[in-house]
Amino acid sequence: MQRTVTPETFRLAETFTISRGSRTEARVLTVRLDDGTHTSRGECVPYARYGETLESVTAQINALPLDISRAALQRAMAPGAGRNAVDCALWDIEAKRTGKRVWQLAGLAAPHPEITAFTLSLDTPENMRAAAARHAHRPLLKIKLGTPDDMARLEAVRAGAPNAAIIVDANEGWSAEVYSDLAPHLLRMGVKLVEQPLPAGADDMLAEIARPLPVCADESCHDRASLPDLAGKYDVINIKLDKTGGLTEALLLRATALERGFGVMVGCMVGTSLAMAPAVLLAQGAAFTDLDGPLLLAEDRDTPLHFDENGVHPPELALWG
Secondary structure (H helix, E strand, O other), X not given: OEEEEEEEEEEEEEEEEEOOEEEEEEEEEEEEEEOOOOEEEEEEOOOHHHOOOXXXXXXXXXXXXXXXXXXXXXXXXXXXXXXXXXHHHHHHHHHHHHOOOHHHHOOOOOOOOEOOOEEEOOOOHHHHHHHHHHOOOOOEEEEEOOOOOHHHHHHHHHHHOOOOEEEEEOOOOOOHHHHHHHHHHHHHOOEEEEEOOOOOOOOHHHHOOOOOOOEEEXXXXXXXXXXXHHOOOOOEEEEOHXXXXXXXXXXXXXXXXXXXXXXXXXXXXXXXXXXXXXXXXXXXXXXXXXXXXXXXXXXOOOOOOOEEOOEEOOOOOOOOO
């Protein structure tokens, strides 16, 4: 087996801003496996919020044995971006070797399109209203917030897209007091879900204050080990492959979370169609799907995912799985 790890950059269609900063490109790592007959790929997005860089994740991957199995990988690497790229590449090469699709190997039903959110990045109320108006035809919008002055932004988006369902993502940017003040207005504006209103590790107040609309754990939820601490504080968890460390753990996390009464959202970092492809399988039947990464790009992989009024479609074999 040969393995290569390649950093790649994909331009965004426009600047993407959240409460922690802005970016104009997606910087990803692509893992390729070649057994002499078959070549497979997996993609990850190292994330500074979790102490990851392109260089550190590359070093982690290169330290792995070349012949490592998916089962051994779960023990050899902690959850995170590097394990995700290798795990997904291993699923892909198994599919190619067996002539089966990954959904068949995983014992899943045949996948179908899933309606996905489209994300509006943090901006002035005027610009967010204009962006909402441009995307008012989409059934589900996700709004990046997380500042003390978010009410005007929310009202602007609702004015720009009066019929769209809305998810709000604060990216750990609010305090308990700010969230408590905003919650009734979120309900009034028809918001369906609020993601990570308080910082991870400082979110115990969610068990103390009223939660009039569903609250989703993002930065507070990585893998199955996260779940015990979320009980009583969160109603939904956001599963991202770069947090779980790949599709293998993500499928187990989804099953365990549902058993424990959590709703499931499947989200993504800002990556290409290759990163979203395994997540489409994970998103089947999820309460919320947020796999719009490719829609934010000015350039994407060959054979990209297909998006239409029915949502994001499962990947073609030429892309992954």
